[in-house]
Amino acid sequence: MKPVTEFLASGRFFSPEIVLIAGTIVLLLASLSPKLRERRVEISVSAVLILLIAGALVYLNNVLPFQAEGARPLYLDLGNGNKILRVDKMGAFFKGLFLTIAALGVVLSVKSKEILSEHYAEYCALILSVTLGMILMATAVDMLMVYLAVETVSILSYVLAGFIRGSIRSSEASLKYMLYGALASGIMIYGMSILYGFTGTTNLLDIKATLIDRNLGNETMLVLAILFVLAGIGYKMAAVPFHFWCPDVYEGAPLPVTAFFSVGPKAAGFALAIRFFVSTLTQPFKIGGEEVIIPNMPSAMVVAKIDWVSAVFWMSILTMTLGNLAALRQKNAKRLFAYSSIAHAGYLAMGLTTLTIGGLESILFYLVVYTIMNLGAFYVVMLVADQRGSDDIQAFRGLFKDSPWIAIAMTMFLFSLTGIPPFAGFAGKLVLFGAVIEEAGRQGQDRLWVLAIIGVINSAISLFYYARVIRVMLEGALGEEEGHGHAPAAVHRPLAPVTVSVPAFVLLAVFAVPTLVFGLVFGWLQQLAAWTFAYAV
């Protein structure tokens, strides 16, 4: 009976997940009733409530226990000594982040015209269950669990991408997502099986111990296995060269779903990357806040000489550069933000290459900032697309004149995404580049200078396409028909004015105010990120 009681005793730590499962079931049941499922506001309120309860439970059961002196991470044990999930501060951070993203994803969709009322309860149930999958991704410490979590997120995402029933574009998005996803997860599990073959275990912690013991680093197959797993994780991050699905899926999927995809699964991908690469394939350099000094190693080292850092280094450079260059030529706002989100995955990956706590902290910091500004930008795209019937960049024309508040908010999000002070995106980039530069100063890490320089040049390039949106919004800002010559007035059909209802205005402020405030006061975010890693990873 012991395993069962242990399992039940640990249930307290998994109460947020349990609430999410229960909530999903409730919403699915509601979707069966023709009367209930039409009530969008009530359904969204209950979905948000479920998420809030889960959030409160995260605080009570995942955060508070770690405030105690000497608190150590806990594991969900299947009873045979095999640990599959880990309860730690990083898990708590990501749970909180995912629940917030899910709540915003639900709120964003309340007025969406793309998501029909009859499917609304279903949509909310899907969001809740994807969130569960993402939480599992961020807490799994066993390869089987990792795979299951990734597949949970993926399969539900395919459904969400194809949520506009009857739309060919949406179905295409779903199919493309699935094909790429199947390939990526196939490659990933192949890599995992090779890893299992080498180490004889699926547990990430045991894999680490075995790799250190047997020093298997120079095996070609082992390196291939790591690269295969990177492919699976890179697919979730939408990092080059595993990004091909991203623009098409973003374009085809309904906007609230696209907004959700651009932050949720990406953040989950980074959580998994930290678990797999940093926790498993890096030797600890700080345990319980104490520095472990390894001779001739300035800060940290990769396990058994498996040089995954170079792979991530090049992936980061390629991702930000190709993402930015491809974004330059986009005409569709969703595709533009798809490439922009690819570029941001590249910036985030910089944090992985430093092998320092500071680098990991900067990833968390940037994820929070990125979530706010990117969701904000997508919300504006949604407001415009719903009222003007188009998600082309041209649909933003004259927004400064027609609805200045939306235009001002959008400008803030875009400048923030570029990384210009005083907006939050700048704080994020400061911390991210700071982590890279700090490590670049150390012996043998000088290639990080290259990464930092390519990173900042990319930031400058990104201004081109973000500012293009602003330029379109500025057109006719002075209320005159301007004879530019290059854009004859006849081509422009009159666009419907974009109105902002009071709730929409409030929601806009929910994104816009932090975008400004977090750019001016961001010490607490750093402290939060530092808290997350205040003991061994």
Place this chain on the structure above:
Amino acid sequence: MALIDNHLLTLMTFAPLAGAVALLFVPKDKPDVMRWLSLAASAIPLILCWPLLAKFTPNLGTNIAEGMQFVERGAWIPAFHIEYYIGADGLSVPMVILTALVSFFSIIASWSISKAVRAYFALFLVLETGMMGVFVALDFFLFYVFWEVMLLPMYFLIGIWGGPRKEYAAIKFFIYTLAGSVLMLLAMLALYFANGGSFDLLKLIENSASYNRSMNLLGHVFNFGRVLFIGLFIGFAIKVPAFPFHTWLPDAHVEAPTPISVILAGVLLKMGTYGLLRISFPMFPDAAQWFAPYLVVIAVINIVYGALCAMAQSDMKKLVAYSSVSHMGYCLLGMAALTPEGFSGAVFQMFNHGTITAMLFLLVGVIYDRAHHRQIDGFGGLAQQMPIYAAFFAFAFFANLGLPGLSGFISEVLCFLGAFGPYQSYTIVSVTGVIITAAYCLWLIQRVFLGQKNPKYDTLPEINAREVITLVPFMIIVLALGIYPKAVLDLMNPALEILVKAVAAS
């Protein structure tokens, strides 16, 4: 008046921003209220220049840190050791005064803006706060924030109220400056970590000796200080603008509305040279000495090439823009000399160029408002039609070409004097710039004001009172400083001597 005593620079910096916020509450149909409110908001820094000058002690202390006055310091983001840390010395004070002066009169020059008045003045005031902030910040992070914050309003001011190619000009300006400032960001972060986590500019300067060490970069050994110096230099050089980073300037100037051109040339360009003197030179004295010969070459190219380009222009505003490139070259020449005279000349030239070029742009704006074009060939004999205007015009362009008795002359001579010792031949080459300048200024006056009168402009009205109000203060300053330059030189010389010692002694 404890508030003014203790928070003088804060008031000067943030009064315009407060004005911008207040503008949001003015009813939509009261553009005049908005104008007067903006004027009041930008008058505060100008009025506060008086207590600033009255309390400023030029020869205070023996090093840069001791010379700082009006210091205000408080924690901002303790997690990153970021402080709200401002102060002013003999280098900042003239720039602060210049900013207050040029901004105030540019607001008057903006009176005729009639579209989207609220947005225009709000952006303008935010811009003023950004400029002020750059000149008083003593925390690198704060400096960087002000430096970047100023870009945003500028982008909109050119991009909305500008000329036909405004979008192109605005984005070009923005991209150029951002490309430079991201390199500055990296250098700033590298300095932060090299000093164990500090953005305190004075502390970074104090530790300047420690940057003179080697660093590895992709298998090669470089000098850490020089690499950072280059990174910062590109950021500042784009702003100056130093050859070959100057190509954004003619576009931005030509497309920007007149008051914004005035701000751009009058204040913004000085941020580049100020940054070099405040940050690059004292922080990396070794690298500054190493780079000085190259800087001289850049300066000479700026002076001569800028002047030749100005001569080739058919658009008056573009001519003035290239003349700015040329005149900022004098500043670079003076700085590269690393002598007390050179530094005095450079900073005095920054101030004088700010006032003189403001006049030039205002005058070009006057004719553009009336004739709706700026083609030099399109005019002729205007002196008969607009004699008063012609007199102002002649005065401003004589100041520009460095006529003795006017302020520009003094600073140019100081720059040459400073540079002649160390760089004789370069100085001789750059003096030809003065001749070319005289040539294009006089040729311009001749083509526009003398000769056959174009009958098309028989009805052109004379310069009006508001326009005269914007011009006269600058004229007085240019004339006064031409006769009695000590007024400004005494303010800044002690600080600059300390600076020269810090750079040259290492």
